[in-house]
Amino acid sequence: MGQILAEGLVRAGWDPGELILAARRKERAIEAERLTAVTCVLDAAEAAAGREVVVIAVKPKDMAGLLGQVAEVINPDQVVVSLAAGVPLMAIEAALPGVPVVRSMPNTPAAVDEGMTAYCLGGAADEVAGDKAAAVLAAVGETIELSEDLLDAVTAVSGTGPAYIFLLAEALTEAAIREGLPHHAAERLVDQTVRGAGILLQSSEKSAFRLRAEVTSPGGTTAAAMHTLENGGFRALLEDAVRSATQRSQELGRAAVEASSEDR
Template identity: 50%
Template sequence: MATRLAVVGGGRMGEALVGGLLARRWAEPGEVSIVEARAGRRDELEARFPGVTVVEAPPRAEGVVVAVKPGDVGAACGEIAAAGADRVLSIAAGVPLATLEAALGPLPVVRAMPNTPALVGAGAAAIAAGARAGEDDLVWAEQVLGAVGDVVRVPEALLDAVTGLSGSGPAYVFLIAEALIDAGVVVGLPHDVSRRLALQTLLGAARLLTETGDDPQHLRAGVTSPGGTTAAGLRVLEAGRLRSVLVEAVAAATERSRELGRGA
């Protein structure tokens, strides 16, 4: 009998997906398999997920998630095709649908670009359908990735832009967090206090945006009094081209994603 879901690749993202799906009771432990080549890592996953089958080679599965490094995708897809599956979701960075479909044969394939906040259930992912993938396959992919965050649908041609924005985006935010923490120290705060305040400020601002649905410009105006402290700080950020630099960063990451995709 086929397992309901096989996650090929027991790294951090594969582990996060399994944890999210089990927490949401999308599947029972006995319906899930994790495929992992490293014996030591298999032991860790068995301890983390009692009841989940952890194996070295892919089993026959209703759905398979490819969560291996890009260089291992070809071999993994060959094993998946040999074992059999009803549908495949790939979260391997930069590997195009054409490459996946060539390796998997007639199987429906959905390609995704998630990001690392999925590790704490707060990811942002985009999915694109392959030539043989239908609505049922996309809904299934949304359910799987929805266990660890938000999911949107885009054409594959936009996945490079998704990579530049949300795929690489956490690193931009981490850099901003570093800078805010350092800035607090520069103006006299102890490091631990500065870190606590900076991180809560980032978290609170993000929640305010998502939970109110307000436009960022409107929320920014609401805390910016003429001639006040916030206006003074924003004036420096605008003079330093923060807005333009972020646009340039997303554009550079998008172009690099295109370059890597052409070589995949």
């Protein structure tokens, strides 16, 4: 995700010479430099020192270790933006007293500048800090500021969301092939339908419910398909999936808090 954001920043016109990346493995650093033309160092503290905005994009399990590495060089004039799923502001703020921290949850369509990132501000983060963080995050798509108590649900909806859509596309492609369509045609039909439906949903003033109702004539083909999906528990299953992802995000958050308090 850090790589995606770095590539997006460069695409959005940020000067690679004004950015710096950090990795912990040489191969990763070489790859990151190749893809972004941004210098990638192997010392997170070196990368973080003196930077206006510091983005942390490690896995939640690595957060405590990373914070331990950079805490000494980060000061309250900087803004720290975390992308880590489930890691609460308090776990980061405890390691960086007085530093403005912004917790965010992006998603992978950021790779094509169509990301959706929700973020929340920590106790020391004022509007200016929020704007600086949003300017970075907006390089790869839309942003929305929300309160932290909603971030686990955001993780389950838009953070995990692309996987739901990909699963739907995968299953629809397989179903198309079972109905006799050649593989290449099935893929094209599904990919463009997902894209078209997404753009229509976003650009139309009508809700998803309304758009679906409009393509569902009584006794028609869509009605038959919707009946099968609803009878099979499609809606309830999706609700359960979102609930599971929300709970997993909460669990990761608790583990991160425990790891950060063990580290202190």
